[in-house]
Amino acid sequence: MEHDLAALRSDLLKFARLQLRDEALAEDAVQETLAAALSGLSRFKERAQMKTWVIAILKNKIVDILRDRARNPQAFAAVEEIPEDAYDDLFDERGHWREEASPTAWGNPEASLKNRQFWEVLEICLTRLPEKTARVFLMREVLGLETEEICKELALSSTNCMVVLHRARMGLRLCLDDRWFHGETRNA
Amino acid sequence: MLDCKKATALMSRGLDGKLTLWQKAGLRLHLMACDGCTHFNRQVRFLRTALRRLPEQEQNHSSGENQP
Numbered sequence A: 001m002e003h004d005l006a007a008l009r010s011d012l013l014k015f016a017r018l019q020l021r022d023e024a025l026a027e028d029a030v031q032e033t034l035a036a037a038l039s040g041l042s043r044f045k046e047r048a049q050m051k052t053w054v055i056a057i058l059k060n061k062i063v064d065i066l067r068d069r070a071r072n073p074q075a076f077a078a079v080e081e082i083p084e085d086a087y088d089d090l091f092d093e094r095g096h097w098r099e100e101a102s103p104t105a106w107g108n109p110e111a112s113l114k115n116r117q118f119w120e121v122l123e124i125c126l127t128r129l130p131e132k133t134a135r136v137f138l139m140r141e142v143l144g145l146e147t148e149e150i151c152k153e154l155a156l157s158s159t160n161c162m163v164v165l166h167r168a169r170m171g172l173r174l175c176l177d178d179r180w181f182h183g184e185t186r187n188a
Numbered sequence B: 001m002l003d004c005k006k007a008t009a010l011m012s013r014g015l016d017g018k019l020t021l022w023q024k025a026g027l028r029l030h031l032m033a034c035d036g037c038t039h040f041n042r043q044v045r046f047l048r049t050a051l052r053r054l055p056e057q058e059q060n061h062s063s064g065e066n067q068p
Helices: A004-018 A024-042 A047-070 A110-115 A116-128 A131-141 A147-154 A157-180 B004-016 B023-034 B033-058
Strands: none
Touching: A004 A024, A004 A047, A004 A116, A004 A131, A004 B033, A024 A047, A024 A116, A024 A131, A047 B033, A110 A157, A110 B033, A116 A131, A116 A157, A116 B033, A131 A147, A131 A157, A131 B033, A157 B004, A157 B033, B004 B023, B004 B033, B023 B033
16 A cells, blocks of 8 residues: 555646645645655445545645635736637627637547546646636636635635636637647647 | 537536526427537546546656656
8 A cells, every 4th residue: 555655646746736836835735745645544344445535635735725825916927828819710790600710519528538648638738727717717617616616725716716717618629629629749 | 509619619608607597498309400519518528537636647658757
């Protein structure tokens, strides 16, 4: 089991980096997580169970770190990161999808979840989102925090918060559309 | 009548909070008539499913980092 824990380390680190975008903080979070995990390891017989538990510890650590950071008053200007008009080109003057931009089917996207390459592309796309935007978005979608809670922590109005989340979704959707679902990697 | 730009914002909003009955009804009407937005709706929901599973992913790349 201790060996399994060690093997988890690089996955944990990757996740923490994506979330925190700060190497040192990510290392610390993972280190603390592993230390905490070691002490409770004997409770687990199944590797999968252990993993879920360790990830839960890491998620909590990350939430704590993000909360601390949010108290820093200059920490959040996420609203301006993706400009308001960033996705205007997708729509015509009446607000309808332009023909070439109108979303087309992704087929059976669930099948991609089993594909290791898909996760790599997803990670690349997440990394391409602006830093603060990504953090808000990941708090919502990966850590599963309630929108209200995120806005409060980050001292954003709920309208601003939703705007940030929406722009992040637009960006991520486009990136995956481009690089995976209608891109070339898929057939590679 | 909703346009697609507003409809996409509403779909997002529905994932992050509650829509009013009017908003829901308007969105439903729009989706019935709009393929692009119907795809968009499925896709942003799929993003949620995928991202919720992100931490569980094992990414043991052959070139991955080894234990120090």
